Amino acid sequence: MHGVNFLAPPTGTSVVTIQDLTPLAHPDLIEPAVAAKAPAIRRIIDSDAWIHTSSQAVANELADLGRAERVRVIHHGLRPPTPTEPGTGIKVAGFERYVLVLGTTERRKRVPAIVAAMTAVDNEIGLVIAGPVGNDEPAVDRAIADAGLGDRVQRLTTVDDATRDALVHDAAVLALAAEYEGFGFTPLEAAAVGTAVVATAVGALPELIGDLLDLANPSDLNLGPLLAAACEDPTVPAAVTGRLRGLTWTAHADAMIKLYQLAANS
Numbered sequence: 201m202h203g204v205n206f207l208a209p210p211t212g213t214s215v216v217t218i219q220d221l222t223p224l225a226h227p228d229l230i231e232p233a234v235a236a237k238a239p240a241i242r243r244i245i246d247s248d249a250w251i252h253t254s255s256q257a258v259a260n261e262l263a264d265l266g267r268a269e270r271v272r273v274i275h276h277g278l279r280p281p282t283p284t285e286p287g288t289g290i291k292v293a294g295f296e297r298y299v300l301v302l303g304t305t306e307r308r309k310r311v312p313a314i315v316a317a318m319t320a321v322d323n324e325i326g327l328v329i330a331g332p333v334g335n336d337e338p339a340v341d342r343a344i345a346d347a348g349l350g351d352r353v354q355r356l357t358t359v360d361d362a363t364r365d366a367l368v369h370d371a372a373v374l375a376l377a378a379e380y381e382g383f384g385f386t387p388l389e390a391a392a393v394g395t396a397v398v399a400t401a402v403g404a405l406p407e408l409i410g411d412l413l414d415l416a417n418p419s420d421l422n423l424g425p426l427l428a429a430a431c432e433d434p435t436v437p438a439a440v441t442g443r444l445r446g447l448t449w450t451a452h453a454d455a456m457i458k459l460y461q462l463a464a465n466s
Contacts (some may be wrong), residue, residue: 201213201214201215201453202214202215202216202217202252202456203215203216203217203219203249203343205217205219206237206240206241206243206244206456207237207240209460210243210244210247210248210249211247211248211249212248212249212302212466213463213464213466214249214250215249215250215251215456215459215460215463216244216249216250216251216252217251217252217253218241218244218251218252218253218254218256218258218262219258219382219383219394220380220381220382220383220390220403221241221256221258221261221262221265221382222234222308222380222382223235223236223237223238223241224238224241224242224265225380226260226308226379226380227282228307229306229307229308229379229380230306230307230308232337235265236309236335237266241389243314244336245262245265245266248270248271248310250270250271250272250459250462250466251267251271251272252272252274252275252456253271253272253273253274253382254273254274254275254361254382254383254403254404254457255273255275255382255383255384255392255403255404255407256273256404257382257403257404257406257407258273258403259271259273260380265369270466272459272462274452274455274456274459275383275408275447275452276383276385276387276405276447276449277447277448277449277450277451277452278388278389278392278444278447278448278453279389279449281365281368281369281389281393282361282362282365282366284362284365284366284369285366287370288362288363288366288368288370288457289363289367289368289369289370289371292356292359292363292366292367292369293326293328293354293367293370293371294326295324295325295326295328295352295354296324297322297324297325297326297372297431298325298326298327298354298370298371298372298377299314299318299321299325299326299327299328299371299372299373299427299431300328300330300365300367300368300371300373300374300376300390300395301314301327301328301329301330301375301376301377301388302331302367302368302374303328303331303332303386304331304332304333305329305331305332305333305334305335305336305337305340306334306335306336307334307335307336307339308378308379308380308381309336309377309378309379310336310338310377310378310379310421311329311335311336311339311340311343311377312336312340312342312343313377313421313423314327314375314377314423314427315324315327315340315343315344315347315349315353315423316343316346316347316421316423316424317375317377317398317423317424317426317427318347318349318352318427319347319349319424320422320424320425320427320428321427321428321431322431323352325352325372325431326352326353326354327352327353327354328353328354328356329348329353329354329355329360329369330356330364331356331357331422332357332358333357333454353390368386368389368393368395369393369395371390371395372395372396372399372430372431372434373394373395373396373397373398373427373430373431373434374386374387374390374395374397374399375397375398375399375423375427376397376398376399376400376402377399377400377416377421377423378399378400378402378403378418379400379402379418380402380418381402381403383402383403383404384399384402384403384404384405385431386403387399387409388403388405388408388444388447391399391409391413391436391440391441391444392444392445392447393441394436394441395434395436396428396430396431396434396435396436397413397430397436398416398423398427398430399413399415399416400415400417400418401415401416401417401418402418407446408443408447409440409443409444412437412440412443413437413440414426
């Protein structure tokens, strides 16, 4: 049995995916209903089930909590982008050049830090925040007002996959200021299609692209210099896109099958 979340009952021959340890490590960053799931994660850690994580960072956290055995790191795959008409992202964004923030405005994403960093880039570059309203939306609104960005911001709370992919493809830079991530899909998907990335060193980013891109320390919220540099030269090294092509769901599935076999025979 594979429990794709930590609510599945653990057994010695089961596999349970723990995407991240936010309820245990950062309960202050999430909604109380999510933080309340901490005991379920602890139950998995204390069991003899096999644990699948998508990053070495989470595996290291598990080891710090006393769970180093029966843990396997298998990276997620990256979804191939939806083909779209050239310039679709620019039309949706309303800017010829823009910085893209993608995802729910949760506190752990620290979107206000990106808003503040926009004051370091050219005034003709816009900011697009695309994703559902989260628990940090009021702080995002305050940051926009404090920075005086006004009409330089486009807020999109609902986008379909095709629009999302077009926004990623046409962005000058995709930015992620997260304090904590389990994997880090959005910067990896952006870099895979050649879009420049400014991101903190969280989740699987250090192990996958940290040797090729300059990732920010998660404790440093001054992302203005990095963002300005990326907007000035948004070139993504070919070595990055080449490496990320190997992150396929087929490769993920093959590795998971081997883990299932290992668990079944244990």
